[in-house]
Amino acid sequence: DVKVTQSSRYLVKRTGEKVFLECVQDMDHENMFWYRQDPGLGLRLIYFSYDVKMKEKGDIPEGYSVSREKKERFSLILESASTNQTSMYLCASSSLGQTYEQYFGPGTRLTVT
Amino acid sequence: AQSVTQLDSQVPVFEEAPVELRCNYSSSVSVYLFWYVQYPNQGLQLLLKYLSGSTLVESINGFEAEFNKSQTSFHLRKPSVHISDTAEYFCAVSDKGVGAQKLVFGQGTRLTINP
Numbered sequence: 001d002v003k004v005t006q007s008s009r010y011l012v013k014r015t016g017e018k019v020f021l022e023c024v025q026d027m028d029h030e031n032m033f034w035y036r037q038d039p040g041l042g043l044r045l046i047y048f049s050y051d052v053k054m055k056e057k058g059d060i061p062e063g064y065s066v067s068r069e070k071k072e073r074f075s076l077i078l079e080s081a082s083t084n085q086t087s088m089y090l091c092a093s094s095s096l097g098q099t100y101e102q103y104f105g106p107g108t109r110l111t112v113t
Numbered sequence: 114a115q116s117v118t119q120l121d122s123q124v125p126v127f128e129e130a131p132v133e134l135r136c137n138y139s140s141s142v143s144v145y146l147f148w149y150v151q152y153p154n155q156g157l158q159l160l161l162k163y164l165s166g167s168t169l170v171e172s173i174n175g176f177e178a179e180f181n182k183s184q185t186s187f188h189l190r191k192p193s194v195h196i197s198d199t200a201e202y203f204c205a206v207s208d209k210g211v212g213a214q215k216l217v218f219g220q221g222t223r224l225t226i227n228p
Contacts, residue, residue: 004156031214040122042203043157043218050214058215090156094214100145100164100207102216104156 004105023091030096032074117219136204
């Protein structure tokens with residue numbers, strides 16, 4: 001079974017802090033994604049990566065950056081956390097050229113105070 | 114640009130009753146369509162998908178969805194729901210071709226099953 005793990009289930013940070021959210025997948029998938037999930041808005045794509053060191057902006061990249069130094073790991077960085085970044089963050093991975101199925105991690109609920 | 118609209122944010126039904134969760138999409142190109150389910154305190158998991166061929170697709174736990182190109186819809190149905198179907202359901206669309214790895218999700222529909 002594909003497994004996507006995220007470093008924390010719950011995280012509380014203060015405004016202005018630098019925040020790292022880590023995601024690791026164990027199926028050698030080429031593609032990795034970061035979404036945020038908010039009630040009534042569904043999932044919105046922040047960034048995605050289709051290869052090591054490659055990244056593309058999604059629909060809401062402002063205030064975020066990403067890093068993919070190894071194929072299995074994709075990090076989301078909040079350079080200076082703000083209260084409007086309080087949300088559920090979901091990581092996903094998929095295999096290039098397959099059936100477009102994305103496999104999701106359990107999510108990190110981030111609260112910025 | 115693609116978009117997905119799930120017409121109902123919440124759907125309460127009684128156990129063993131039928132249910133339909135509605136999904137409409139807009140896209141200027143051919144698409145793949147998906148339904149994902151999120152059980153409480155879990156990540157999303159794929160429920161079913163339409164890539165090509167038969168427009169009626171089924172899941173292993175009794176859900177089905179029909180791709181209707183003329184109405185740009187992909188509604189999800191189950192003839193008899195169970196308490197364990199309580200979850201949030203997301204419809205998603207992806208363009209065929211270049212950039213097809215990305216999914217655009219709808220707002221989600223929370224399905225609540227009452228005994």
